[in-house]
Amino acid sequence: MNNFDLTDTWKELLPVNVEVAGGPVSAGLDSLTPSELLSVGSADPSRVSELECGRMYAKQALRKLGIHDVELPVGRNRAPVWPGGTIGSISHVQRRSGSYCFAAVGRTTEISCLGIDMEYEHGLHPSVWASILTESELTQICSLPVVDRETEVLSRWSMKEAIAKAALQLFEPTEIETERCHGGDSFAAICRLISGDRQTERRWLGRITRVNGLILTAVALPSGQSVT
Numbered sequence: 001m002n003n004f005d006l007t008d009t010w011k012e013l014l015p016v017n018v019e020v021a022g023g024p025v026s027a028g029l030d031s032l033t034p035s036e037l038l039s040v041g042s043a044d045p046s047r048v049s050e051l052e053c054g055r056m057y058a059k060q061a062l063r064k065l066g067i068h069d070v071e072l073p074v075g076r077n078r079a080p081v082w083p084g085g086t087i088g089s090i091s092h093v094q095r096r097s098g099s100y101c102f103a104a105v106g107r108t109t110e111i112s113c114l115g116i117d118m119e120y121e122h123g124l125h126p127s128v129w130a131s132i133l134t135e136s137e138l139t140q141i142c143s144l145p146v147v148d149r150e151t152e153v154l155s156r157w158s159m160k161e162a163i164a165k166a167a168l169q170l171f172e173p174t175e176i177e178t179e180r181c182h183g184g185d186s187f188a189a190i191c192r193l194i195s196g197d198r199q200t201e202r203r204w205l206g207r208i209t210r211v212n213g214l215i216l217t218a219v220a221l222p223s224g225q226s227v228t
Contacts, residue, residue, distance in 0.1 A: 022102030
């Protein structure tokens with residue numbers, strides 16, 4: 001798989017003022033800085049390698065914005081702490097057939113929320129579907145031909161992951177209900193959070209596509225717009 005093909009696909013999914021960088025996880029890595037490594041805490045070598053790869057590509061994307069020589073420590077929410085005035089998102093996908101990492105970044109004057117996610121089209125056992133899908137989503141999945149169900153479940157999972165990254169908030173998967181928009185590559189989602197006897201809802205929009213066995217999902221909200 002050509003990583004330039006993936007870069008072009010990400011650029012098509014995201015606003016023009018969002019920069020993207022990425023490629024194979026096996027590419028030459030830049031070591032974490034002492035400050036970045038300290039922010040990781042206790043982590044096994046595979047996790048450190050994942051962080052090194054993500055930050056390498058994130059810094060490449062930031063350089064496209066003209067931002068150089070920055071550190072990206074891990075924050076309290078486990079997401080990167082982006083330089084002031086910027087926002088970003090990183091996604092990894094790993095499998096023997098190919099492992100990839102991509103980062104997307106933008107300026108907060110132009111983008112207020114940003115989340116990207118990558119998944120392989122297959123690999124999620126039916127025994128876990130009910131734990132990540134709402135009843136409505138399960139009904140929609142079961143109405144599809146059997147051959148299409150697994151890929152659609154992973155697509156819904158990818159939508160939820162991208163939204164959680166854009167919201168900078170942890171969700172239970174079933175707190176997010178997704179639905180494809182008619183035609184095209186757009187989708188909508190409702191996030192339902194229950195606190196005591198109060199329920200709040202927020203509506204998100206995003207875009208999703210499939211390429212060479214991968215699912216790519218993006219959620220980006222321009223500055224000046226709010227989540228409904």
